[in-house]
Amino acid sequence: MTSSAERGMPDFTGDFLAFTLAGGRPAAGQEALICANGVRATWLDDGILRLEPSTIDGTTRSVLVSAGIHGDETAPIELLSFIVRDIASGALPLACRLLIVLGNIDAMRTSCRYVDDDLNRLFTGKHAQLPQSHEAPRAAALEKAASDFFAHAASDAGARWHIDMHTAIRASVFEQFALLPHTGAPLSRAMFEWLRDARIAAVLLHTAKGNTYSHFTAETCGAQACTLELGKVRPFGQNDLTRFAGADRAVRQMVSGGEGVEDASMPRVFTVIDQITKQSDQLELHVAADVPNFTAFAKGTLLARDGEYRYTVRHDEERIVFPNPSVKPGLRAGLMVVETTQQTLAALAG
Numbered sequence: 001m002t003s004s005a006e007r008g009m010p011d012f013t014g015d016f017l018a019f020t021l022a023g024g025r026p027a028a029g030q031e032a033l034i035c036a037n038g039v040r041a042t043w044l045d046d047g048i049l050r051l052e053p054s055t056i057d058g059t060t061r062s063v064l065v066s067a068g069i070h071g072d073e074t075a076p077i078e079l080l081s082f083i084v085r086d087i088a089s090g091a092l093p094l095a096c097r098l099l100i101v102l103g104n105i106d107a108m109r110t111s112c113r114y115v116d117d118d119l120n121r122l123f124t125g126k127h128a129q130l131p132q133s134h135e136a137p138r139a140a141a142l143e144k145a146a147s148d149f150f151a152h153a154a155s156d157a158g159a160r161w162h163i164d165m166h167t168a169i170r171a172s173v174f175e176q177f178a179l180l181p182h183t184g185a186p187l188s189r190a191m192f193e194w195l196r197d198a199r200i201a202a203v204l205l206h207t208a209k210g211n212t213y214s215h216f217t218a219e220t221c222g223a224q225a226c227t228l229e230l231g232k233v234r235p236f237g238q239n240d241l242t243r244f245a246g247a248d249r250a251v252r253q254m255v256s257g258g259e260g261v262e263d264a265s266m267p268r269v270f271t272v273i274d275q276i277t278k279q280s281d282q283l284e285l286h287v288a289a290d291v292p293n294f295t296a297f298a299k300g301t302l303l304a305r306d307g308e309y310r311y312t313v314r315h316d317e318e319r320i321v322f323p324n325p326s327v328k329p330g331l332r333a334g335l336m337v338v339e340t341t342q343q344t345l346a347a348l349a350g
């Protein structure tokens with residue numbers, strides 16, 4: 001194994017995003033490099049990189065940080081590539097085993113959410129039902145990479161983390177929010193405190209199993225996992241990365257083992273009470289394109305009709321998240337949530 005300095009920069013750590021988009025592969029025998037501070041960087045596959053500190057013991061955390069599961073959600077992809085650069089150069093100390101994943105590379109190349117199918121609907125084995133889909137092998141590869149990575153992790157639940165970074169199609173009442181998968185495990189106070197430190201304003205609690213990446217790592221790998229929505233979708237190079245400073249700082253703090261900043265309030269919490277599922281191409285969603293995520297609707301409002309199906313607001317107030325009539329039939333066209341901040345925060349496990 002040679003050091004990156006011996007080989008001369010740039011290597012795959014200098015600009016992991018550019019290297020990945022260009023379809024770069026390390027030369028044979030050059031897949032593992034020793035970077036600054038003795039960090040070992042191992043290129044595992046397109047867009048998949050493992051970084052390890054020089055010493056690892058039974059308490060070392062294992063952290064998966066991913067971006068670009070949707071190819072057009074570019075800001076977190078840029079942030080993640082800068083984190084790789086800074087660890088490799090020594091500017092950011094590394095205190096955990098770290099798996100970096102850039103998700104849907106072909107969709108990134110064409111600035112679209114996906115090529116054939118939404119990658120974030122193909123995890124927990126769903127890819128096996130769509131073997132012809134362009135995204136199916138990628139979902140299988142990402143599942144395997146996560147399983148292999150966490151197979152060598154400390155067994156303590158607090159030692160396994162997955163942060164999956166996205167941006168959303170619409171604006172949002174809460175510009176930055178998180179979604180937690182539903183696995184039946186108790187909600188983790190450590191996760192909520194980290195989300196607070198990341199300046200996440202709201203947390204959405206799923207109440208049903210999903211096929212998302214964070215659901216897979218939570219359920220199958222025992223990770224504390226979340227999906228972050230950090231702002232709006234924009235093309236590469238058009239992001240104001242200062243708007244992502246809170247999450248960027250919190251991810252850097254997690255990987256370097258630094259202390260969080262406790263000067264923000266806990267996020268508000270919303271729990272999913274129903275899902276509007278697209279039954280057919282007849283779906284009418286009565287939510288205009290400029291209505292932000294988490295907009296509230298009053299009891300009795302008709303929000304969707306699709307053949308015989310109707311969605312009418314039942315609670316005094318319900319908020320809609322990710323309304324999207326353009327999804328494929330059978331998929332989620334909107335999530336309905338109600339606020340549960342008090343009871344959720346009161347019940348957090350220590």
Ligand SMILES: O=C(O)CCC(=O)N[C@@H](CCC(=O)O)C(=O)O
Binds near residue numbers: 167168179180227
């Ligand atoms: O803006 C949108 O409509 C979608 C943004 C996005 O990609 N959200 C994730 C959320 C994952 C989850 O439900 O936990 C997704 O839809 O995959």
Ligand SMILES: [Zn+2]
Binds near residue numbers: 069073166167
């Ligand atoms: Zn996304």
